Amino acid sequence: MDKINSQNIQHVAIIMDGNGRWAEKKELHRSQGHKKGLDNILPIVEELIEQKIKYVTLFAFSTENNKRPYEEKKNLINLLDDSLDNINKKIDDNNINLTFIGNLSSLPKKITSKIQKISQKNKCASSVKLIIAWNYSGRSDILNAIRRIKTKQNITEKELESYLMTHNTPDPDLIIRTGNQIRISNFMLWQSAYSELYFSKKLWPEFTKKDLNNAILEFEKRKRNYGNV
Ligand code: FPP
Numbered sequence: 119m120d121k122i123n124s125q126n127i128q129h130v131a132i133i134m135d136g137n138g139r140w141a142e143k144k145e146l147h148r149s150q151g152h153k154k155g156l157d158n159i160l161p162i163v164e165e166l167i168e169q170k171i172k173y174v175t176l177f178a179f180s181t182e183n184n185k186r187p188y189e190e191k192k193n194l195i196n197l198l199d200d201s202l203d204n205i206n207k208k209i210d211d212n213n214i215n216l217t218f219i220g221n222l223s224s225l226p227k228k229i230t231s232k233i234q235k236i237s238q239k240n241k242c243a244s245s246v247k248l249i250i251a252w253n254y255s256g257r258s259d260i261l262n263a264i265r266r267i268k269t270k271q272n273i274t275e276k277e278l279e280s281y282l283m284t285h286n287t288p289d290p291d292l293i294i295r296t297g298n299q300i301r302i303s304n305f306m307l308w309q310s311a312y313s314e315l316y317f318s319k320k321l322w323p324e325f326t327k328k329d330l331n332n333a334i335l336e337f338e339k340r341k342r343n344y345g346n347v
Pocket of ligand 1: 201
């Protein structure tokens with residue numbers, strides 16, 4: 119088997135797609151697919167820590183997901199709420215700094231308070247910065263940045279980046295999407311300009327550490343020339 123060499127990767131971002139189809143395949147309710155998807159986050163993050171990846175962003179809920187039925191949205195928000203209660207020990211054991219990007223204003227106050235509190239943990243000495251994209255839209259992020267800087271002249275790329283929600287995070291080196299869909303779905307539109315993209319046929323609940331390592335091995339084989347030769 120090829121040896122993994124993840125030293126060229128600082129940031130891995132994952133579009134966790136396929137929870138619903140996983141549930142349908144097993145004749146379960148979609149909510150059970152999301153629960154199974156949630157349960158798959160920690161093992162994958164632990165493997166990313168093992169691979170010494172410093173930044174991990176997980177696309178958990180897009181702004182467009184608001185079009186889903188009320189019950190499904192409520193279920194996802196409840197899963198988020200429960201996981202914020204249960205994850206404290208894991209965060210400390212693994213020395214994770216957990217933060218969020220996206221528009222959190224529609225979440226109940228009790229959840230945003232938990233997010234604020236948890237994001238203070240391991241802020242300085244984290245082994246990994248784990249970023250959950252929630253109610254996130256790449257276009258909105260760019261649009262909000264432009265609205266805030268509109269009076270400035272001759273804005274540079276670096277300056278615009280400093281207004282994005284990801285301002286303190288390097289661009290993703292590798293973006294993985296599970297669920298056999300070949301699209302970006304409004305995720306990190308600015309930041310993905312030179313990301314390597316990896317699409318897995320596996321549905322997110324069945325995406326394993328081995329699948330992740332296959333994605334990293336594939337990344338290592340790619341030649342990144344950023345437009346150069
Ligand atoms: C896409 O699958 C997945 C989502 C919209 C939600 C992702 C959420 C989790 C992995 C669990 C919850 C996470 C947190 C942080 C609370 P889909 O429902 O679009 O699947 P489908 O395309 O098969 O229908």
